Amino acid sequence: MTASLSPAARRAKDRPSPLTTGHATVVRTERLTPGVQRIVFSGPDLARLPDEEPGEIITLIWPADGADRPTLPTDGWRYAPGTPDQHWRNYTVRDHVADGPDGPLLTVDFVLHGDHGFCARWAAAARPGDVLGFAGPRIHFYAEPDADWTLLVGDETGLPSIAATLERLPSGHPTLAFVEVADAAELQELSTEADLVIEWVTRDGEPAGRSRRLEQAVRAASLPTGTPKVWVAGESLAVRGIREHLKGERGLPIGPQQAIGYWKHRDTPDDVE
Numbered sequence: 001m002t003a004s005l006s007p008a009a010r011r012a013k014d015r016p017s018p019l020t021t022g023h024a025t026v027v028r029t030e031r032l033t034p035g036v037q038r039i040v041f042s043g044p045d046l047a048r049l050p051d052e053e054p055g056e057i058i059t060l061i062w063p064a065d066g067a068d069r070p071t072l073p074t075d076g077w078r079y080a081p082g083t084p085d086q087h088w089r090n091y092t093v094r095d096h097v098a099d100g101p102d103g104p105l106l107t108v109d110f111v112l113h114g115d116h117g118f119c120a121r122w123a124a125a126a127r128p129g130d131v132l133g134f135a136g137p138r139i140h141f142y143a144e145p146d147a148d149w150t151l152l153v154g155d156e157t158g159l160p161s162i163a164a165t166l167e168r169l170p171s172g173h174p175t176l177a178f179v180e181v182a183d184a185a186e187l188q189e190l191s192t193e194a195d196l197v198i199e200w201v202t203r204d205g206e207p208a209g210r211s212r213r214l215e216q217a218v219r220a221a222s223l224p225t226g227t228p229k230v231w232v233a234g235e236s237l238a239v240r241g242i243r244e245h246l247k248g249e250r251g252l253p254i255g256p257q258q259a260i261g262y263w264k265h266r267d268t269p270d271d272v273e
C-alpha cells in the first residue's frame with residue numbers, strides 16, 4: 001500500500017461512528033438499467049453528510065412492520081430498549097449534494113437482485129414519500145495520491161462505488177476497471193477524466209455470485225508496472241478469489257479495506273468474509 005492517505009481519510013479515522021444519523025425521503029426513482037433502480041432521497045438531515053471520498057458506505061434502515069418511519073440508533077449503533085426489529089443494509093453513496101437548488105440530495109443505485117431480497121423488493125416498488133433512516137457515512141475507497149495507477153474491480157453491487165470513484169480520479173490517471181454484470185443490457189455509461197481502460201464481464205445466464213468470469217478476466221489481464229491503488233468489491237467468495245490472486249500471483253499490496261465482500265451467496269461458507 002502506498003503510504004499517504006487523503007486528508008479526508010486521515011480525518012475519518014478518529015471520528016465517531018456513525019458520524020451522523022437521520023431520515024431521508026424518496027423524491028424520485030429511475031430504472032437506470034433493467035436490473036438497477038436509482039433512488040434519489042432528500043431531506044434536511046442529508047445536509048449533515050460530509051463531502052469527502054467517493055463511493056462511501058451508508059447504512060440504510062427500513063421501518064419496522066407497520067411503522068411509517070424507521071427508529072434511528074441513538075447511542076452509537078445502539079437502539080433504545082423496545083425498538084422493534086428493523087431491516088438494515090449497507091449501500092453506497094452514488095452521489096450526494098449537500099446544498100443544491102433542490103436541497104440536500106442522496107442518490108443510491110439498488111441492484112434488483114430478485115424477490116428474495118428485502119431491499120431489492122423495496123427498491124423495485126419504492127415511491128416518492130417513502131422514508132428510510134440512514135447512519136454514516138464511512139469511507140471505503142480513499143484516494144492514495146502516490147499511486148501510479150488504479151485498479152477497480154467489482155460486480156454490479158460494486159459498480160456504484162466504481163462509477164463514483166471514476167468521476168473523481170484525476171485527469172489522465174492510468175486506471176483499469178473490471179466490472180461484472182448480468183448481461184449487455186446492464187452496461188452503464190461511466191464518466192471520467194482518468195485514462196480508463198474498462199472491461200465489462202457479462203455472466204450471460206450464469207447465476208450472480210457463482211460465476212468466476214470476473215476473476216478470470218483479472219487473471220488474464222496484463223497489468224501496468226508501478227504501485228497501484230487497488231479496490232475490489234462483490235460477492236464474498238468471488239472477492240476472496242480475486243484478492244488471493246492479486247496478493248499472491250501478482251504480489252500487489254492489498255489491505256483489508258481494499259477487497260471487500262459486499263454480499264454473500266447462500267452457498268458461500270460463513271467463514272468467508
Ligand SMILES: Cc1cc2nc3c(=O)[nH]c(=O)nc-3n(C[C@H](O)[C@H](O)[C@H](O)COP(=O)(O)OP(=O)(O)OC[C@H]3O[C@@H](n4cnc5c(N)ncnc54)[C@H](O)[C@@H]3O)c2cc1C
Binds near residue numbers: 091116158161261265
Ligand atoms: C459497503 C457496501 C456497499 C454496498 N453498496 C451497494 C449498492 O450501492 N447497491 C447495491 O445494490 N448493493 C450494495 N451492497 C450490497 C447489498 O448490501 C446486498 O446485496 C444486500 O444483501 C441486499 O439486501 P437484501 O435485503 O436485498 O437481501 P438480503 O436479505 O441481504 O439477502 C437475501 C438473499 O439475496 C441474496 N443476495 C443479496 N444480494 C444479492 C445480489 N446483489 N445479487 C444476487 N443475490 C443477492 C443473498 O445471497 C440472500 O440469499 C453493498 C454492500 C456493502 C457491504
